Amino acid sequence: MKVSLRLLAADLHYPSDLQVHTAASGPVGHLSARYLQVERSDGFSGIGEIRANITYLSKLPEAAVDRAIHDLCRRLPWAAPIEDILQALKKVASQAPPVASAAVENALLEGVARSREITMAELLGGTWSPAVETNHCLFWSPDETFDRLTEKFLAEGFRQLKVRIAIESFAADLARLRRLRERAGPSVSIAVDANGAWSADEAAERLLQLEPLEVSYVEQPTYPGDWNAFETVLNRTSIPLMVDEGLAGDSDIDRLRQIGTPALAHLKIVKLGGPRAVVDAMRRFTEAGVGVMIGQMNEGAMATALAAHCAMALRPRYAELYGCYGLVDDATSGVTYADGMISITGGPGLGVSFDAGRCREVWAERITG
Numbered sequence: 527m528k529v530s531l532r533l534l535a536a537d538l539h540y541p542s543d544l545q546v547h548t549a550a551s552g553p554v555g556h557l558s559a560r561y562l563q564v565e566r567s568d569g570f571s572g573i574g575e576i577r578a579n580i581t582y583l584s585k586l587p588e589a590a591v592d593r594a595i596h597d598l599c600r601r602l603p604w605a606a607p608i609e610d611i612l613q614a615l616k617k618v619a620s621q622a623p624p625v626a627s628a629a630v631e632n633a634l635l636e637g638v639a640r641s642r643e644i645t646m647a648e649l650l651g652g653t654w655s656p657a658v659e660t661n662h663c664l665f666w667s668p669d670e671t672f673d674r675l676t677e678k679f680l681a682e683g684f685r686q687l688k689v690r691i692a693i694e695s696f697a698a699d700l701a702r703l704r705r706l707r708e709r710a711g712p713s714v715s716i717a718v719d720a721n722g723a724w725s726a727d728e729a730a731e732r733l734l735q736l737e738p739l740e741v742s743y744v745e746q747p748t749y750p751g752d753w754n755a756f757e758t759v760l761n762r763t764s765i766p767l768m769v770d771e772g773l774a775g776d777s778d779i780d781r782l783r784q785i786g787t788p789a790l791a792h793l794k795i796v797k798l799g800g801p802r803a804v805v806d807a808m809r810r811f812t813e814a815g816v817g818v819m820i821g822q823m824n825e826g827a828m829a830t831a832l833a834a835h836c837a838m839a840l841r842p843r844y845a846e847l848y849g850c851y852g853l854v855d856d857a858t859s860g861v862t863y864a865d866g867m868i869s870i871t872g873g874p875g876l877g878v879s880f881d882a883g884r885c886r887e888v889w890a891e892r893i894t895g
Contacts, residue, residue, distance in 0.1 A: 527605035528567040529893040533595055533629075534885035535560055535578075536857045538826050543675065544852045546824050547666040549692040550582045550721035550771065558588055559826045559857070561885060562595060562633045570608060572637020573880060575828035575858070576629045576796050583771065583797060583823065584625045592888050594626035602630070605895025608638060616802070624799035631800030632832060640875035646832060650805055652839025654877075657867040660834075660847035661686035661717070666693040669702070676706055683865035686715040686844070688745070692723035696732055707739050719745035722771050726755035733763040743790055746770045753781050756789075766790050768819065773797065779807055783814035790817045790843070795829070801836055808840045821846030827858035831876045834861075834868050857884040 538557040540546070546554035558579035564572045578591040586594065602614050612634055619627040639646045645654040662684040664675055679687060689706065691699040699718075707716060718741060724732065729747040736744065743766040748755040750771035760767050768790035769782055774797075782791055791811050793804050804820065811818050820842045822833040827850040837845040847868045850861055860871035860878035870877045 527895050529604040529891075529895070530563070530565045531599055531604070531891040531893070532563040533560060533592060533888040533890075534563065534882060535888050536826075536855075536885040538853050538856055540852050541854065543667065543671050545665065545667070547693070548690045548719070548721045549723040554579070554824070557824055557826060557853075559829075560591065560595070560629060560888070561828070561857070561880070561882075562599075562629045563882070564604075564633045564637060566604070570637050570641060572633040572635070572640065572875075573828070574629055574632025574634075574636055574832070575826055576625055576632065577823050577825045577829065578625070580625070580796065580823050584623060586623055586625065591623070591625055594623045595629045596889055596891075598622040598626045598630055599891065603895075604893050608634065619799050624803075625796050627799040628796045631802065632795065632829075635801055636832075636875045643874045645838075645872070645874065646801075646835035646876055647838035650801060650836060650839035652841070654835070654872065655838045656872065657869045658834050658837050658845055658847060659686070659866055660684075660845050660863075660868045661688050661715070662848045662851070662866075663687075663846075664689045664706075666690050672702060673705070676709060680710060680714070682863070683867075685713065685866050686717070686742075688717045688719055688846070690721070691718050692720040696735075700735060703736070703739055703741075712740065715742040716740075717742045717745065717768075719770070720747045722746045722748065722750045724748055726752070726758045729755070729759045730762045733759065733765055737764055741765050743768045745792060746772060748772075750774070757785060760785070760789060766817070768792050770794075779810060782816060783810060785816075787815045787817075790819065792819045792821055792846070793842075794820075794822055795833060795836065796823055796825075801832065804836050805840065808842065817844075818842040819844035819846055822849045825849045826853065827856050827861040828876060828878055828880060830868070831858075831861055831870050831878050834870060835876065855884075857881050
């Protein structure tokens, strides 16, 4: 058996008015995409994407992500049957950063779905859908840009909007949200994301001021990992609270399951280590009555498509799939947005097309076994 592994990279860019800017990340100039390609002499071929410049979530510098993927790949039996490789990955995944295990699992499962001539949604136990409703995000930007994007997103049919706050003053955030609610009307879902910027006292005070705006949920209002603060604030507001950065592993999932309704969970492939972990977390939260959003980091179209297939398969309460919206130089095609929905071309695997010629090689391995 001959196996070829390649890690490719591409820098993906949004127009300036769509730049990522949150309380956790600051302004982000580009998305640093990584694509792991697996090709075997038995005809198996798979590819998966992750984003490397997410230090504010992964705690890894970008260069360390490349090394982590390489180190994990060297621990797997690439000449074995694919199911054995997936089983081996499951055994060692806890010893690798989730972003690395996600890169490997994304590629392997994509190849499995393609070899079986089914969609990733079907491989994950669900059914494929030509379109999935998604929210859209208003990142921090000057008021003029914020208002213009509000009009654009509403005109394009998005009925769920999430606003990034806690970057400037809360008074400014509140003014924007009041303006947005007045413009959008009562039928549009408005959520906010503080990205873990507030203490318990700050969060409780500010949530009281948000309640008249009929906010659908507030994401990560308190410092990630401070579960006492999260529970305290949850009991002092009528707004559902969602955990994102605070879900860093199994112990956090168990803690949120104990809290139960009305808490919400934001599940991401790159945060949990792969689609199988997302499926498992979804099951555990559903059993506990915790509502789920399946989302992603801002990522390219290949990773966005995978998150969309997860949403097709699992039918979460919310889906956050705007990640590749507006990218001007993506190496992947086949994902579009219309009427507040994300659509994927369709076909086996992810149903997208990838142009490796638009990427640079980070490393390559040739294995004979």
